[in-house]
Amino acid sequence: MTTGAGTRNDNPGDPGTTPRGDAVAVPLSLLLWALVLIALAYGVISTLQKVTQLFG
Amino acid sequence: MALTFLDRDRSVAGPGYNRWLFPPAALAVHLSIGQVYAFSVFKTPLVDHFHSSLTAIGIVFSIAIVMLGASAAILGTWVERSGPRKSMAAAALCWSSGFLIGALGVASDQLWLVYLGYGVIGGIGLGIGYISPVSTLIKWFPDRPGLATGLAIMGFGGGALIASPLSNKLLTTYADKPQDAIVPAFLTLGALYLVAMLLGATAARVPPAGWAPPGWTAPTSQASGMRTTANVTAADAIRTRSFWLLWIVLFCNVTAGIGILEQASPMIQDFFSNVDANAAAGYVGLLSLANMSGRFIWSSTSDVIGRKATYMGYLGIGAVLYFLVATTGTSSVAWFVALTALIISFYGGGFATVPAYLKDLFGGLEVGAIHGRLLTAWSAAGVAGPLIVNRIADARKANGIKGADLYTLSLSIMVGVLIVGFLANLAIRPVPERFHAGPDGARRGTGGDVDLRNEEEVTNR
16 A cells, blocks of 8 residues: 655654654544444445345 | 644644545545435424424425535635644534534424524535545545545445434334434434544544655646646636536536436336335435445546546436436336436446546645535536426326326436536636646736636647
């Protein structure tokens, strides 16, 4: 996967360190990916159950 | 100040930040606001609660969609300036407040509070939330803008798939009668969406200025095809002929699609006497899946074949499909479903591809603000599409016409609407250089007022 290279972060003035905000954002984004996929799966499965009524 | 956390400067990604960590933030917002497409679940309970008409309750949805377009147009520049974190947080507050005030309106038997809450304030949340991640996605994915915006805007289509069964569950869980469960259901959804959207806002990161994916270099010389290497401000974009042609394109594509979506259940039952209400609900679900998947598939495809060609497909093939529905739609259920599902996938694709089309034409500088202004086409189409189909069907029904013949005329009109959109798309040209902004954001061109007539002199490079 492609990664970015930033110059500004939540520790302004100390660009060489890992930004505090990114330390939160990475696990939070991974959690969001999981929640989004679970929610979409729930929606698609619920909808497909209805779709079977059309051809069932 | 704690609120400075929301500032754009505080959300710039650090070194090595993975760009694929931004799409879930965008999806958290779009999946939440996509609930608006499932508002129909609350229609009957609201009618029963207020002892009102379907029309009076339907106004809630109409206000929300009109406010979506209006707020996206008016607040687009603010969203662009504030960055995704602040605008996503603002959208979260408006959207969840809409549910809260709506619940208050139901609890106090004041329908106007539902109009104000879900319709006006929630609608503002829809508009801000819809455009909030678009510009940032395009900046993170300059090499695949169609894929990136398709992914997020797919969430708006997917939001209804989640909200519809969830809302039904809440309405049957909280009380014996659905009309008695509206208040706790609204409060639950409002709280749920507030948390999801604020998590998205917290996770949002913008790329540093000048960032580009490794191995990818932005074109530096002349633009190729419809793609520009320059930027046009939102204020100048709306003075160009290409913006208004694209407005017509989006209006036509949405008008045609929404005409079927809005009438999907009664339409299939009128076409086929053996299709009952339950089977029709399955058909509506299938169209929702087509709407959602079309947003991702067709928008991603546009990165390969180009935006103009993609819209040629939506509008040109769409016109042929509409014609086939009108002339051969009654031959079998499977044929009718296949044709209309493809039409609706084009409808969804049109929404998802348009931000990348705008980026091609106007650059990425203020693409979110320009997108906001373009969404007024959606509001207009949201009125025109259902009006065409419903009015004609009602008039023909009054004349004793039944079955598929109720829709023949409106389907034929949609063919014409799509041909108009096709021609408008054909006429779109690269934006003349005099509209291009310099490094300071000011227009380079001189000469006072813009003359749209001169735009046709620009050749299609």
